[in-house]
Amino acid sequence: MSAATPSNHPPLLAEAPAGADTRTRIRHAAARLFARRGYAGTGLKQVATDAAAPFGSIYHFFPGGKDALAEDMIRTTGPQFMALVLGLLEERADPVEAVVHAFDSAAEELVADSYADGCPVATMALDVADTNEPLRRAAADVFAEWLDGGTAWFSRHVARDRARDLALAMIMLTEGAFLLGRTTRDPGPLRAAGRTMGTLVQSALDATPRGPRSR
Amino acid sequence: MSAATPSNHPPLLAEAPAGADTRTRIRHAAARLFARRGYAGTGLKQVATDAAAPFGSIYHFFPGGKDALAEDMIRTTGPQFMALVLGLLEERADPVEAVVHAFDSAAEELVADSYADGCPVATMALDVADTNEPLRRAAADVFAEWLDGGTAWFSRHVARDRARDLALAMIMLTEGAFLLGRTTRDPGPLRAAGRTMGTLVQSALDATPRGPRSR
DNA sequence: GTCTATAATACGATAGAC
């Protein structure tokens, strides 16, 4: 029923659409660069170049400068990334198959884009965790939303406290798998993370003998 | 038997010893800054300042400049970090208790250092994965060593293919937990990762009815 | 070996013409 689109994944970090306006082009270029090169490693000059926009336009649309652009990027790509994962989970009805499938799909995409794009907020989060409090909070808010959303999803199958731990494990395994996958240029970690999540979901299901929600 | 030292953890990213020579002071200062602020976010001038060393000494001891310093940092702190984790695992005889205890200890340390220090190579790895091939390879080598070491450790209790997946899960959960913990300023993810690893090890043990090694 | 001065370049940010 819900297994609709097989794999027409949203671009997420793709270039801006053809006739996009300047502001949109800047946002897309910044998202790509921040995700791939980190906060300090991204220069606004290159953002303007990649966006085919004049340098001054960055400060016209984002008066807060680099920090405003970075916070906008974290708060927009964060929810998009969660929506993408939740969409993959919906492609399989069985929860064990769903998590395995989601990670397998992520593994395919990582290979497809030459190991360039993983989690759009992880690099930024580590870069700013100790140096930029507003950006750290933005990343923390994103992770908190992910945890809520993941807990809600797993709560359809297991008790809430177990669902929360499953959601946490899902986020941590995703982040760790992308870190290893991008660094070693190997989709294996993502697939292994899928197998691991399958085991964890199965264990939680086994410990939840009744119907979907126990309360 | 092996449960010797309770928690006298090595410093890892601490300042250089009192009478340390210039080269050692530079290495320690660079390790701290690279781990906390990332590759592009770390300036060699500040490395010299923190090391209480003249700026030119950096290029005297590390003719390769910033890249040489960074690669040295990755290849030295990487094995140190694995040794620290393996040491924590040795503090409990039962493998399930061992992984739970290791993550609980890591959670304590993260709080103790005000959420500053997590994995010393993760931030660097994400920063350079797409921009600096030699450093990316250095980080990949470190992760490969961790995987081998972790597989060997879990192979004492379960079959080798299961041990490898457990080691992968341990690395990924560790990285994900430090990412979430540092970003949200919460030791909860590390403790949750410990519970999750405990579940996984128990599942693997249940599937390995015979003695320690099945082959 | 230790330390300083400086070169060459890139950065974020701003001013101001159009």
Add this chain to the structure above:
DNA sequence: GTCTATCGTATTATAGAC
């Protein structure tokens, strides 16, 4: 709103005195 020129200030790296 679009675009360019420029201001300070960082950066990495080097040259050279001591």
